[in-house]
Amino acid sequence: MNNYLNFKGKNCVVTGAATGVGRAVATKFMELGANVYAMDINKVSDVTKYIKVDLCRKDQIDNAITQLPDKIDVLISNAALAGTTFMDYVFTVPEVFSVNYIACRYLVESLIPRMPRGSSIAVVSSTTGENWKDKMDLLGDLYENGDTFEKAVVWAENHIYDERVFNGTERPDCLYTFSKEALIYFVKRASFDILKKGVRINVLCPGGIDTPMVDEIARIVGTHEYDKAATNPIMDRAATPEEIADCLLFLSSSLSFSLNGCDITADFGFTPGVMFQRCTPNGEFI
Ligand SMILES: NC(=O)c1ccc[n+]([C@@H]2O[C@H](COP(=O)([O-])OP(=O)(O)OC[C@H]3O[C@@H](n4cnc5c(N)ncnc54)[C@H](O)[C@@H]3O)[C@@H](O)[C@H]2O)c1
Numbered sequence: 029m030n031n032y033l034n035f036k037g038k039n040c041v042v043t044g045a046a047t048g049v050g051r052a053v054a055t056k057f058m059e060l061g062a063n064v065y066a067m068d069i070n071k072v073s074d075v076t077k078y079i080k081v082d083l084c085r086k087d088q089i090d091n092a093i094t095q096l097p098d099k100i101d102v103l104i105s106n107a108a109l110a111g112t113t114f115m116d117y118v119f120t121v122p123e124v125f126s127v128n129y130i131a132c133r134y135l136v137e138s139l140i141p142r143m144p145r146g147s148s149i150a151v152v153s154s155t156t157g158e159n160w161k162d163k164m165d166l167l168g169d170l171y172e173n174g175d176t177f178e179k180a181v182v183w184a185e186n187h188i189y190d191e192r193v194f195n196g197t198e199r200p201d202c203l204y205t206f207s208k209e210a211l212i213y214f215v216k217r218a219s220f221d222i223l224k225k226g227v228r229i230n231v232l233c234p235g236g237i238d239t240p241m242v243d244e245i246a247r248i249v250g251t252h253e254y255d256k257a258a259t260n261p262i263m264d265r266a267a268t269p270e271e272i273a274d275c276l277l278f279l280s281s282s283l284s285f286s287l288n289g290c291d292i293t294a295d296f297g298f299t300p301g302v303m304f305q306r307c308t309p310n311g312e313f314i
Contacts, residue, residue, distance in 0.1 A: 032283050036061030039097045040280070043083065043135065044107025046070035048239030049152060052273035053104055060277075065100075067092050068107065070115060083107055084119060084126035086134070086177045093138055100142045102280045105132040106152040110241050111202050111248045121203060122184050128207035130180040133214055136222075136229065145226025150279040151215050152272075155235045155295050157208030166192055167213040202248055208233075212291050219289030228288045230279050235259065235295025236266035260298035261313045267294065 040057045044050035045066035054064045054075050066072035067079045081092040108128045112119045119127070136149055143149075160167060170187075174180030187193055193206045215231040222229050236242065236259050259266050275294045278284050293299050301307040305314055 033060055033277060033281055035102070035280075038062045038101040039065065039099055040102040040104065041065045041067065041096060041100055041139065042075075042104045042106060043067045043131075045072045045075065048241060049234070049237060049269045049272045049276070050104070050106040052269035053106070053276045056270075056273050056277055057102075062102070063097075065096055069117060082117075083131035084123035089131060089134060089138075089177075093135075096139070096142070098142055099144060100139055101144070101147050103136065103139055103143070103147075103149045104152070104276055104280070105135060105149065106276075107131070108152070108204075108207070108241070110204050110244045114244065115240075122181065122188055125184045125188060125203055125207055126181065128204065129210045129214070130174070130177055130184070132211060133174075133180070134177045136218075140222060140225055140227055143225075143227045146282075147227045148280050148284070149222070149227060149229040150276050151211050151229065151231045152276070153211040153215075153231045153233045153291070154204075154208040155233050155293060155299055156205045157210075157212045157233060158293070158299060160209035160212045163192060163206075163209060164213075166190075167210055168217075170210055171214060171217055216289050216291070223288050228284070230284070230287050230290045230292065232272070232275050232279060233291055233293045233295075234267060234272045234275075235293075235298050237269055237272050238266045239269055242266065259311055260296055260301050261307050261311050262301075263296045264311075267296065 035057055040062045042050050042054045045054040046068040054066055057064050063076040065077050066075040067081045069082050072078045079092045079095050081088045109124045170183055174183040194203055195205045212231050215229050219229050302309050307313055
């Protein structure tokens with residue numbers, strides 16, 4: 029039988045591979061025979077090569093790119109920050125946007141020339157980005173006027189405190205939702221032209237996942253309510269990083285050959301449950 033998940037000898041780049049989903053997908057790629065190039069600000073063990081990089085810094089990304097192989101088969105753009113702190117690091121609000129969105133787009137566009145036909149890219153967004161269609165004008169403006177790393181930084185500096193960017197949230201250190209909406213828009217808008225080069229790109233939108241990020245969100249919100257709201261009453265738990273990593277393996281394999289420019293929701297059906305009023309956004313049965 030065909031081994032559809034054979035990544036033997038494939039060069040896979042994973043950002044944010046030190047913890048959570050990135051760690052899980054890097055481990056699975058290694059088990060499946062891939063060479064894994066892990067880009068992260070925190071150390072990553074047990075991969076082919078760890079490349080230390082702060083993804084809010086263009087010079088560091090450029091340096092990291094020089095350490096990647098000439099041929100790349102898979103790119104998983106996964107790194108993100110929920111707020112302005114992570115482990116020992118503190119970031120500014122514009123830097124958070126750089127990690128979550130600008131670095132992803134820059135890396136995708138920089139690495140495509142190294143990706144042979146049949147390669148694939150999976151970007152990790154979130155169910156929090158699901159209302160991206162409400163902001164087509166703003167996201168289109170970012171896409172068109174932020175088409176280089178430097179221009180996107182300027183766009184962010186000029187817009188980052190707009191109410192629509194912050195979604196009216198009371199958490200001034202968190203523009204997480206907007207960055208996730210921007211990722212979905214970017215993948216969809218760029219996907220047709222990327223496919224012309226023979227490379228597929230899709231975006232995964234997980235619901236709550238049991239990773240260090242949940243602890244960080246709970247710290248920002250000030251309660252552990254997020255943890256409950258991040259799942260649905262049928263599962264009564266968040267996804268494991270391994271469950272979400274499996275979706276990324278699928279998007280990276282030929283099993284998903286017909287998918288391009290798709291946003292796939294991985295939340296145990298929580299989103300339709302809320303949409304059709306089967307449960308509340310807080311995870312209670314209706
Ligand atoms: N945990 C959740 O509930 C949840 C829900 C939906 C979507 N997501 C998304 O899943 C993806 C993975 O998140 P996770 O839950 O595994 O989080 P995590 O916090 O465990 O992992 C984030 C990774 O990004 C790295 N990172 C952070 N800042 C960096 C920087 N400046 N430069 C380089 N690397 C940096 C961290 O070191 C870490 O390895 C993210 O895109 C996140 O937004 C998470």
